[in-house]
Amino acid sequence: MRDPSGVTDVFREEWPRLVATLVKDVGDLDIAEESVQDAFVEAATRWEQTGRPDRPGAWLLTTARRKAIDRTRRSARLRDRIPELERQASREPDVTSHDLIDNQLALLLGCCHPALSPDAQTALTLRVVAGLSTAQIARAFLVSEATMTRRITRSKTKIREAKIPFRVGDRDTLVQRLGPVCGVIYSVFTEGHTSATAASLVRGDLCDEAIWLAELLVELVPDDPEVAGLLALLLLTDSRRATRLDPDGHPVLLADQNRTKWDQAEIARGLAELARAHGMGRAGPYQFQAAIAALHATAPSVEQTDWLAVVRLYDVMLGQQPSAIAALNRAVAVSHADGPAAGLAAIDAIAEADDLRGDLSTYPYLHSARGEMLLQLDRRAEAAACFRSAIDVCHNDTELTHLRARLAATSP
16 A cells, blocks of 8 residues: 555554653543544645655654644543643654653553553553554454454553553562563564564564563563563564565565574574573573574574474473463474374364463464464365465465465365
């Protein structure tokens, strides 16, 4: 889709910063988000006629503040904010990098308030920090858009009624919320690394944002092994970014990626963070996932990967945190270690397990993984059915192209 105004690119970079700043200014999440949305709508029209300004972020912040003034005038409980908002909107924005860090951290901590459920924390962060639409988040959570709309609306209502603050707390507050904060950062990265919804499979802007937030957490809480493990996981996983799509934007499978083009600097940083986390003597899920990523990052090829070690790590993870997606990833590792028949049996066992969190029936990778294993076993008709099921539940254009190609490969 053409974007002559250039708003789309600016949105990806500026959205979280603008919402974080407006939340601080206004003290209301809904007004902040809606005002920033209004500013982008105005930019789409204005910039197409006048061209994008030299400082698009500053233009958008000034415009969003003016939109916020209009909205705040209609809210009796927020009218005392108007004089300060008018003062800020009347001058050139001077938000410093330190202010941006504080504002974004405050927004993240507010979204991860313990009064909200874990799912609500993640959904709200994806909405207001990452800028995903409700429909996109619903697909990522494998629920209907109506369900996700209600979930986000309830979360915002709870924030407003409980007067949950969006301000940078002390270190104790941050430590208390480290679990949810790490979880939402990982969710932002996951959507960037393998987007369930965007036209492109990879959204580098979200990956960069998540890595930046993880690095910030490491600076603020350097003695927590799971924070270090999270950063290690993101760096090691992101190191493959440049090789995951071919020049036409089609996915490149792990076995076919050019490992000489993996980012060795990111791998080295990730391994160092993993070693630092391990040295603290308290293992956790992010460290286990990072250890798996390290096995992939350091293996000369798929065939030379220590798949038995990967399976063992997944076994430990599943013992601590039963998860259907982790079980699916383990099944794929089993197929490499013991053959496609063993992997297929492991996948089929997931549906019979009662303790695994998550319904994978609308998860395209479940069906595509089964399809690949069935194809290796030359059970082509069954493989074709699996790829059709994956296509039915996939919402990413790039992935759909790949799945259709795999479906075509099932023909005799």
